[in-house]
Amino acid sequence: MTLKILYEDEHLLAVSKPAGLSTQAPPIAGTTLETLVRTHFGGGDPLSAFAGTVHRLDRPVSGIVLWAKTSRDAHLLSRQFEKRTVTKEYWAVVDGQNVPDSGLWEDWLVREDTGLGRVQRCRPGTPRSQHARTRFQLSSRLDASGFVGLKLWPETGRMHQLRVQCGERGWPIVGDQLYGSQQEFEPNAIALHAARISFHHPREAHAMTLEAPVPSSWIERGWKFEVSPQV
Numbered sequence: 001m002t003l004k005i006l007y008e009d010e011h012l013l014a015v016s017k018p019a020g021l022s023t024q025a026p027p028i029a030g031t032t033l034e035t036l037v038r039t040h041f042g043g044g045d046p047l048s049a050f051a052g053t054v055h056r057l058d059r060p061v062s063g064i065v066l067w068a069k070t071s072r073d074a075h076l077l078s079r080q081f082e083k084r085t086v087t088k089e090y091w092a093v094v095d096g097q098n099v100p101d102s103g104l105w106e107d108w109l110v111r112e113d114t115g116l117g118r119v120q121r122c123r124p125g126t127p128r129s130q131h132a133r134t135r136f137q138l139s140s141r142l143d144a145s146g147f148v149g150l151k152l153w154p155e156t157g158r159m160h161q162l163r164v165q166c167g168e169r170g171w172p173i174v175g176d177q178l179y180g181s182q183q184e185f186e187p188n189a190i191a192l193h194a195a196r197i198s199f200h201h202p203r204e205a206h207a208m209t210l211e212a213p214v215p216s217s218w219i220e221r222g223w224k225f226e227v228s229p230q231v
Contacts, residue, residue, distance in 0.1 A: 001031060003040055007208075011069055011073045011201070012077065012201075012202060013066070014065070014197075015036075015064075016062070016064060016212040018215070019061060019186065023059075037067050038051045041069065050070065052069070052071060052073060054081060055081055060175070060189050061193070061194065062193045064196070064212045065194075066197065066199075076202035077199070077202050084155060084156070085199070086197065087196075087197070087198040087199075088153065088194065088197050089196040090151070091151060091193045092191060092192045092193075093223055094147070094150055095147055095171065095172055096171030099138055099171055102138065103136055107132045108125075108129040109132045110127075110129040111128065119160040121164060130156070131156060132156050132164075132165065134155065134156075134161065137151045138150060139226070142223050148171070160178075163192065174191035176191075189215075195211060195214070196209060197209070198210075
């Protein structure tokens, strides 16, 4: 497996993660995006290189992931995520009816104690709960099956945030059986793609916007999205 590099300089690397590949995992889990990045940084030796993780994507999600090449760069990029100055745009294909043209989702989410790795919506003030906020916009009605394209801008970064918020409203992401989808999709994948990210270069401080093309399986299905104006 080879890296799909979107951007690289002496401070950072942006790659397009395929669905089905874990961003990080224990060594026993085998190949991850992190091992591929470390191998790239280390000239073939993953143990000799630093790879700073500043954000992650769930295993079944595709799209842009940033990596820092030094601990200083990792700190500077991570601060932007902590301060919520990074804008992330996701594209999702959901199975649902009566989806509004646009809006704002605000929820409280908590991880279940079932061992299944699920997150659920809960009442404000629930112990261990976290506030989740996402802006959304209807992109298109993709085909006669009822599938709908959504553009999503999460303003917080909670575990499974977009997956839970779609599923809880009766619009599960296609293929996401953990959150209610009855539709089949690619193995180990759901129809959620991190399409664009906007941030500031960690050292030069100029604004950057990077984009990742949708997977070929989306194109084969005729699922088309248009890049949004800067938001």
